[in-house]
Amino acid sequence: MIHVTRREHFNAAHRMYREEWSAEKNAEVFGKCANPNWHGHNYNLFVTVKGEVTHATGYLIDLKELKEIIHKYVIDKLDHSNINKDVDFMAGKMASTELLCIEIFNQLKGPVEAYEGVFLHSVKLHETENNSAEYFGG
Numbered sequence: 009m010i011h012v013t014r015r016e017h018f019n020a021a022h023r024m025y026r027e028e029w030s031a032e033k034n035a036e037v038f039g040k041c042a043n044p045n046w047h048g049h050n051y052n053l054f055v056t057v058k059g060e061v062t063h064a065t066g067y068l069i070d071l072k073e074l075k076e077i078i079h080k081y082v083i084d085k086l087d088h089s090n091i092n093k094d095v096d097f098m099a100g101k102m103a104s105t106e107l108l109c110i111e112i113f114n115q116l117k118g119p120v121e122a123y124e125g126v127f128l129h130s131v132k133l134h135e136t137e138n139n140s141a142e143y144f145g146g
């Protein structure tokens with residue numbers, strides 16, 4: 009069993025707030041992240057797949073193909089987007105690092121595992137240099 013990781017990058021805007029809460033409560037819970045002016049992050053995404061190496065190629069999966077999957081299902085939707093407003097798989101969800109990480113995993117699981125013998129192991133998402141979330145499914 010080998011683990012192979014592809015790193016990707018996207019820029020996106022978001023805001024942490026709940027419509028049903030007052031401005032005061034949003035500010036109390038989310039601090040500067042609730043500011044009505046949207047703010048952006050330079051996100052770094054790490055997608056790890058696992059399985060056995062194919063003898064003939066020495067590959068688990070061609071990383072060019074993994075890149076294309078990540079772009080089609082995730083990056084093309086998120087890059088230069090407003091996560092709260094523009095991204096179909098985040099509709100109705102809080103734009104936190106945790107939920108974004110989980111939903112990216114859910115987007116990628118089917119397309120990655122359409123490759124025989126390839127399994128999605130984890131998705132790790134850095135919102136800032138210091139803040140990240142990692143999801144292993146389930």
Ligand SMILES: Nc1nc2c(c(=O)[nH]1)N=C([C@H](O)[C@H](O)COP(=O)(O)OP(=O)(O)OP(=O)(O)O)CN2
Binds near residue numbers: 106135138139
């Ligand atoms: N559990 C979570 N907590 C927070 C999240 C989150 O997604 N999940 N998000 C935020 C903010 O959106 C943002 O990530 C924090 O920004 P900031 O405090 O500026 O983070 P830095 O790493 O740049 O700041 P340092 O304190 O200088 O490390 C807040 N909480």
